[in-house]
Amino acid sequence: MATGSGQFPTMHPVSGFKLGTTSAGIKTPGRNDLVLMEIAPGSTVAGLFTQNAFCAAPVTICKQHLASASPRFFVTNTGNANAGTGEQGIADALQTCETLALAAGVDSNQVMPFSTGVIGEPLPMDRLLGGLPKALANLSEQAWSEAADGILTTDTRPKGASLKYPAGDAQVTITGISKGSGMIKPNMATMLGYVATDAAVDSELLHRALRLANNKSFNRITVDSDTSTNDCIMLVATGASGVVIDESNFEQFVEQLTQVCLELAQAIIRDGEGAGKFVSVIIESAVDSAEALAVAYTIAESPLVKTALAASDPNWGRILAAIGRAGVNALDVNLVQLRLNSVLIAENGARAASYSEEAGQQAMQPEDIEIRVALNRGQATETVWTTDLTYEYVSINAEYRT
Amino acid sequence: MATGSGQFPTMHPVSGFKLGTTSAGIKTPGRNDLVLMEIAPGSTVAGLFTQNAFCAAPVTICKQHLASASPRFFVTNTGNANAGTGEQGIADALQTCETLALAAGVDSNQVMPFSTGVIGEPLPMDRLLGGLPKALANLSEQAWSEAADGILTTDTRPKGASLKYPAGDAQVTITGISKGSGMIKPNMATMLGYVATDAAVDSELLHRALRLANNKSFNRITVDSDTSTNDCIMLVATGASGVVIDESNFEQFVEQLTQVCLELAQAIIRDGEGAGKFVSVIIESAVDSAEALAVAYTIAESPLVKTALAASDPNWGRILAAIGRAGVNALDVNLVQLRLNSVLIAENGARAASYSEEAGQQAMQPEDIEIRVALNRGQATETVWTTDLTYEYVSINAEYRT
Numbered sequence: 001m002a003t004g005s006g007q008f009p010t011m012h013p014v015s016g017f018k019l020g021t022t023s024a025g026i027k028t029p030g031r032n033d034l035v036l037m038e039i040a041p042g043s044t045v046a047g048l049f050t051q052n053a054f055c056a057a058p059v060t061i062c063k064q065h066l067a068s069a070s071p072r073f074f075v076t077n078t079g080n081a082n083a084g085t086g087e088q089g090i091a092d093a094l095q096t097c098e099t100l101a102l103a104a105g106v107d108s109n110q111v112m113p114f115s116t117g118v119i120g121e122p123l124p125m126d127r128l129l130g131g132l133p134k135a136l137a138n139l140s141e142q143a144w145s146e147a148a149d150g151i152l153t154t155d156t157r158p159k160g161a162s163l164k165y166p167a168g169d170a171q172v173t174i175t176g177i178s179k180g181s182g183m184i185k186p187n188m189a190t191m192l193g194y195v196a197t198d199a200a201v202d203s204e205l206l207h208r209a210l211r212l213a214n215n216k217s218f219n220r221i222t223v224d225s226d227t228s229t230n231d232c233i234m235l236v237a238t239g240a241s242g243v244v245i246d247e248s249n250f251e252q253f254v255e256q257l258t259q260v261c262l263e264l265a266q267a268i269i270r271d272g273e274g275a276g277k278f279v280s281v282i283i284e285s286a287v288d289s290a291e292a293l294a295v296a297y298t299i300a301e302s303p304l305v306k307t308a309l310a311a312s313d314p315n316w317g318r319i320l321a322a323i324g325r326a327g328v329n330a331l332d333v334n335l336v337q338l339r340l341n342s343v344l345i346a347e348n349g350a351r352a353a354s355y356s357e358e359a360g361q362q363a364m365q366p367e368d369i370e371i372r373v374a375l376n377r378g379q380a381t382e383t384v385w386t387t388d389l390t391y392e393y394v395s396i397n398a399e400y401r402t
Numbered sequence: 403m404a405t406g407s408g409q410f411p412t413m414h415p416v417s418g419f420k421l422g423t424t425s426a427g428i429k430t431p432g433r434n435d436l437v438l439m440e441i442a443p444g445s446t447v448a449g450l451f452t453q454n455a456f457c458a459a460p461v462t463i464c465k466q467h468l469a470s471a472s473p474r475f476f477v478t479n480t481g482n483a484n485a486g487t488g489e490q491g492i493a494d495a496l497q498t499c500e501t502l503a504l505a506a507g508v509d510s511n512q513v514m515p516f517s518t519g520v521i522g523e524p525l526p527m528d529r530l531l532g533g534l535p536k537a538l539a540n541l542s543e544q545a546w547s548e549a550a551d552g553i554l555t556t557d558t559r560p561k562g563a564s565l566k567y568p569a570g571d572a573q574v575t576i577t578g579i580s581k582g583s584g585m586i587k588p589n590m591a592t593m594l595g596y597v598a599t600d601a602a603v604d605s606e607l608l609h610r611a612l613r614l615a616n617n618k619s620f621n622r623i624t625v626d627s628d629t630s631t632n633d634c635i636m637l638v639a640t641g642a643s644g645v646v647i648d649e650s651n652f653e654q655f656v657e658q659l660t661q662v663c664l665e666l667a668q669a670i671i672r673d674g675e676g677a678g679k680f681v682s683v684i685i686e687s688a689v690d691s692a693e694a695l696a697v698a699y700t701i702a703e704s705p706l707v708k709t710a711l712a713a714s715d716p717n718w719g720r721i722l723a724a725i726g727r728a729g730v731n732a733l734d735v736n737l738v739q740l741r742l743n744s745v746l747i748a749e750n751g752a753r754a755a756s757y758s759e760e761a762g763q764q765a766m767q768p769e770d771i772e773i774r775v776a777l778n779r780g781q782a783t784e785t786v787w788t789t790d791l792t793y794e795y796v797s798i799n800a801e802y803r804t
Contacts, residue, residue: 053733054726054751084719086736086752119719120753183706183723224705226720227727303626303705303791304585304799311800317486317521318628321585324456325629331455334488349456350488351522389705394793397706398713 001392003278003367004270006157009263011144012164012173016040016238017196020138021150024131026124027079027117032150034131036100037074037194038139043238045071046206047112048214050231057082057089058113059230061097065109072110074194074234075100075132078153078179082115082123083229092123099129103136116179116192116230117153148177151192154396155181157271161263165256167243172199174256178218178264182273182397183228193218193233193264199253200239205246210235212254217261221385223272224393225301233261269385274392277309277369281384284374291328291375292382298326299371306389309369314360316345323373335376341369403794405680405769406672408559411665413546414566414575418442418640419598422540423552426533428526429481429519434552436533438502439476439596440541445640447473448608449514450616452633459484459491460515461632463499467511474512476596476636477502477534480555480581484517484525485631494525501531505538518581518594518632519555550579553594556798557583559673563665567658569645574601576658580620580666584675584799585630595620595635595666601655602641607648612637614656619663623787625674626795627703635663671787676794679711683786684774693730693777694784700728701773708791711771716762718747725775737778743771 017039024034039045047066049059065071075096082089097111104111115123138146148158162175176195201209210233218233235257237245245253270278281300286292299305302322308315316338323336338346341363345355363369387393419441426436441447449468451461467473477498484491495515503510517525540548550560564577578597603611612635620635637659639647647655672680683702688694701707704724710717718740725738740748743765747757765771789795 052723052726053730054722054735081719084722084748084752086750089752119723120748183720226704226706226723229719229723229726302628303795304628307796307799310796313800317483317631318585320456320486321454321521321628321631324454324631328455333456346486346522348488350486350490389796391793391796393705394709394712394791394796397709398715 001274001276001390002156002271003275006270008145008148008158009160009162011160011162012175013141014173014175014196014238015141015198015240016043017236018139018141019143019147020135020140021143021146022131022134022138024077025127026077032146033078034128034135035076035147035150036135036139037147039072039236040238041072043236044201044203044206046203046210046235048210048233050228052227052229054084054229056115056230057085057093058115059232060090061093062112062114062232065097065112069107069109071112072106073100073104074112074114076114076151076192077128078151079117080115080121080123081117081119081230084120085122088122092125095125096128100132103132114192114232116151119229144175144177151177151179153179154273155179155271159264159267159271161260163256163260167249167252170241170243172197172241172243172253172256174260176260176264178268180268181271182223183226195234195260196236196238198238198241199243199245201237201245205250206235206237209250209254209257213258213261216258217265220383221265221269222297222300223269223387266385269387272387273396274390275387276390277367277388279309279369279371279386279388281386282370282372282381284372284381285376285378286380287378289380289382292380293384295323295326295328295373295375296382296384298322300384300386303389309388310390312364314340314345314364319371320346332377337374337376339372340364341366403676403678403792404558404673405677408672410547410550410560411562411564413562413564414577415543416575416577416598416600416640417543417642418445418600419638420541420543421545421549422537422542423545423548424533424536424540426479427529428479434548435480436530436537437478437549437552438537438541439549441474441638442640443474445638446603446605446608448605448612448637450612450635452630454629454631456486456631458517458632459487459495460517461634462492463495464514464516464634467499467514471509471511473514474508475502475506476514476516478516478553478594479530480553481519482517482523482525483519483521483632486522487524490524494527497527498530502534505534516594516634518553521631546577546579553579553581555581555583556675557581557673561666561669561673563662565658565662569651569654572643572645574599574643574645574655574658576662578662578666580670582670583673584625585628597636597659597662598638598640600640600643601645601647603639603647607652608637608639611652611656611659615660615663618660619667622785623667623671624699624702625671625789668787671789674789675798676792677789678792679790680770681711681788681790682772683788684772684783686774686776686783687778687780688782689780691782691784694782695786697725697728697730697775697777698784698786700724702786702788705791711790712792714766716742716747716766721773722748734779739776739778741774742766743768
């Protein structure tokens with residue numbers, strides 16, 4: 001199950017950024033599972049990584065390589081997360097970098113490795129290394145769609161976003177792909193996301209832009225509250241457009257980048273495991289952002305709220321109960337207002353006088369649901385996106401070995 | 403679904419504590435849904451209540467009445483939680499107390515009201531008040547089993563625990579009942595629990611004993627991480643045994659009380675909504691209790707761990723991922739050891755050398771599963787009990803209006 005049309009967008013190539021995809025036989029035979037990305041010399045690269053203490057071996061290596069060199073290649077395998085693999089996992093990730101570096105004529109710390117799939121199994125190194133030459137031969141600036149497909153695991157759809165915006169006399173392109181469907185509550189970034197732009201952005205600004213965009217997109221989604229061991233989001237700036245980002249046009253760049261990241265993050269929620277609803281949880285008039293997020297995530301992660309959503313049941317008592325346990329200091333429940341798709345459901349600690357069960361039922365029918373809570377005690381607003389909890393979620397996760 | 407034999411134990415009456423149960427027609431016709439408990443004059447009473455800010459009207463009244471008078475009656479209705487009912491809910495709870503007080507010849511603040519069932523609907527006052535005389539006429543010290551049945555909602559079984567222990571030349575009896583199956587992560591107490599003893603315990607000691615017992619029982623269970631609006635646990639000491647509890651024998655009393663509370667709390671987990679497994683999550687060698695509990699609850703509430711449990715799948719990668727996101731400061735993952743029902747699964751950040759998939763599969767087959775994690779960084783141990791996440795859980799909660 002999934003929500004929305006799932007149409008894959010037109011992907012504008014980013015000059016200086018190439019992608020090559022192949023099948024190395026790690027996943028189901030015939031399915032693409034190995035993706036290379038080549039970054040032109042002189043580009044800048046920013047990355048954000050999972051905060052899970054049991055982070056995967058490739059995450060550890062990615063951080064070391066990003067700190068010590070200018071990345072020239074990303075290599076991603078699916079079907080195996082290379083997580084929970086101890087010292088062997090580290091050795092395998094390093095060998096992958098070394099083998100690719102040798103074939104491509106770069107230093108091995110200019111290669112960043114990424115893995116996604118089953119946790120706790122050793123990487124099938126023979127197959128992985130054997131696939132590298134084919135992927136290298138496939139590299140092309142046009143190949144975003146194949147790469148978006150090649151990085152998927154339990155996802156049912158490829159996820160992409162792309163835009164161009166005018167900057168002075170020139171144009172800036174931002175294009176990205178992501179994957180993720182379960183074990184989704186990114187804590188820095190989603191399972192895997194790659195975004196490239198042809199703007200010229202120095203390293204410090206690029207990191208700042210990625211953190212800002214990430215905090216309004218990937219860091220605002222949850223399918224099942226489970227932060228993955230492999231989350232990474234990478235941003236590459238090739239500079240090929242000639243547009244230099246500085247403090248004067250930084251805000252515009254972040255706005256456009258956030259748009260791309262938001263589309264990629266929301267695509268993950270639309271394709272969340274077993275998803276029958278796309279749910280925006282909007283908390284308004286909180287004291288601060290942390291308070292708004294605490295309430296939003298308590299609602300978004302409540303199994304009782306999520307099963308009610310699956311049944312299209314306007315079960316507002318469960319939403320009030322979630323708000324009430326979110327740890328808000330001295331919450332005056334009489335000030336709280338709750339709306340479902342703009343129907344006022346509850347206020348003054350009880351059902352709204354204007355509410356009818358029919359109106360509530362009707363508000364819950366659409367695939368896209370907005371849960372809007374006004375705390376009426378401050379100025380902060382935050383939005384979090386999530387899915388419902390369906391039989392299909394249980395079925396997928398009782399049968400799939402993460 | 404439920405786990406364990408579910409056999410209802412022999413219930414030792416507590417002299418000075420009577421129970422009366424009837425059907426007031428609030429729930430399904432013919433099902434008992436109104437329970438009175440009468441407390442002999444001179445008894446002491448302690449109570450712990452939900453910390454949900456959207457607490458139910460009866461919880462608000464209970465706290466006021468317990469603070470202002472010596473309780474003589476508990477009145478409990480099921481089928482309607484009287485929560486999310488605003489000012490009308492408060493008025494209804496007060497009227498219930500007044501009507502019973504008049505009929506029984508006590509002050510209205512000596513009556514404590516309890517409700518459990520659907521949130522957000524007004525109490526059916528005519529039926530509730532109409533049932534009081536019948537329940538009063540039924541009062542008996544023998545009627546624990548009927549009361550255990552009368553307080554249930556989505557529970558599939560009554561829950562009771564009872565023991566006698568020698569104290570000097572006399573005996574102390576402790577007997578209790580509880581209810582709860584979904585919306586279970588008590589934050590002070592479970593949905594509803596009532597425990598009585600014939601020991602004589604002054605009010606301050608009684609509260610202390612209840613807090614201590616509660617923190618090792620009701621405050622250590624979670625079905626779905628959703629703290630209810632109506633949680634209450636009450637402890638009555640009638641003194642009829644003649645045994646006076648003081649600092650000299652307090653520890654023994656708390657130990658026995660904890661035993662009764664633990665049986666009642668675990669009975670709730672065994673009857674958790676859709677439960678196919680009874681899961682003990684034991685975190686050892688943590689720096690402190692808070693750290694152990696953070697790891698325990700992150701595992702116990704992870705949808706991915708819970709669906710793996712439902713499938714009897716030894717999916718240890720998901721457990722490591724949960725440990726890794728539990729927010730433990732500077733966790734050294736190489737020190738962590740994970741056991742499933744005493745089979746060593748993972749250590750040194752990877753699968754244990756001695757582990758075989760067959761041993762893992764076998765460890766996951768029993769209905770009772772122990773997930774034991776050694777952090778190897780301190781002295782604290784905590785245990786939390788939970789269930790798996792099954793189709794039945796989704797089914798129950800997509801169809802039942804809490």
